Amino acid sequence: MIVDITNEHAMEQLGALLAQLLAAPALLFLQGDLGMGKTTLARGFIRACGHQGNVKSPTYTLVEPYELKGEMIYHFDLYRLCDAEELEFMGIRDYLDHSIALVEWPDKGEGMLPEPTLELHLQSHGEGRRGYFRGDPALLHKIEQGWANG
Numbered sequence: 252m253i254v255d256i257t258n259e260h261a262m263e264q265l266g267a268l269l270a271q272l273l274a275a276p277a278l279l280f281l282q283g284d285l286g287m288g289k290t291t292l293a294r295g296f297i298r299a300c301g302h303q304g305n306v307k308s309p310t311y312t313l314v315e316p317y318e319l320k321g322e323m324i325y326h327f328d329l330y331r332l333c334d335a336e337e338l339e340f341m342g343i344r345d346y347l348d349h350s351i352a353l354v355e356w357p358d359k360g361e362g363m364l365p366e367p368t369l370e371l372h373l374q375s376h377g378e379g380r381r382g383y384f385r386g387d388p389a390l391l392h393k394i395e396q397g398w399a400n401g
């Protein structure tokens with residue numbers, strides 16, 4: 252399923268829509284090159300869950316936790332992960348079991364991450380971005396409808 256995301260604001264709105272549609276436990280893979288808007292989408296998602304401060308990119312910390320409405324959201328950025336086995340040492344499974352996890356650069360953790368609930372691949376498209384979703388058809392249908400209804 253394909254969506255066009257024309258600017259930064261729309262990317263945050265897409266994140267907010269996903270926040271409405273995903274409930275824990277959920278694993279969202281955010282793929283695409285540097286600068287494609289992965290962190291922007293994560294910011295929209297996390298703010299829609301009630302976070303009011305900054306959402307900084309967890310490039311150096313690998314993960315940033317948020318406790319919102321009694322739910323844990325973990326924002327991962329695995330760009331600097333050297334060895335996927337590090338995720339094992341971090342206890343990645345415990346993070347994922349009861350929470351929502353948003354993962355930038357999931358390919359870096361290949362073999363250590365379970366199948367995602369939903370996968371979004373972002374590419375540039377003119378001045379904006381185009382997103383390719385993969386996941387459960389019923390979920391994709393809800394995203395498509397929510398996106399069309401703005």
Ligand code: ADP
Nearest residue numbers: 256258259262285286287288289290291379380
């Ligand atoms: P990533 O985390 O994928 O490296 P960022 O979320 O940091 O990317 O975004 C990089 C830049 O892209 C930011 O300047 C942001 O404003 C811009 N951006 C995000 N989404 C869009 C979009 N849909 N269209 C155009 N620019 C966007």
Ligand code: MG
Nearest residue numbers: 289290308355
């Ligand atoms: Mg990022």
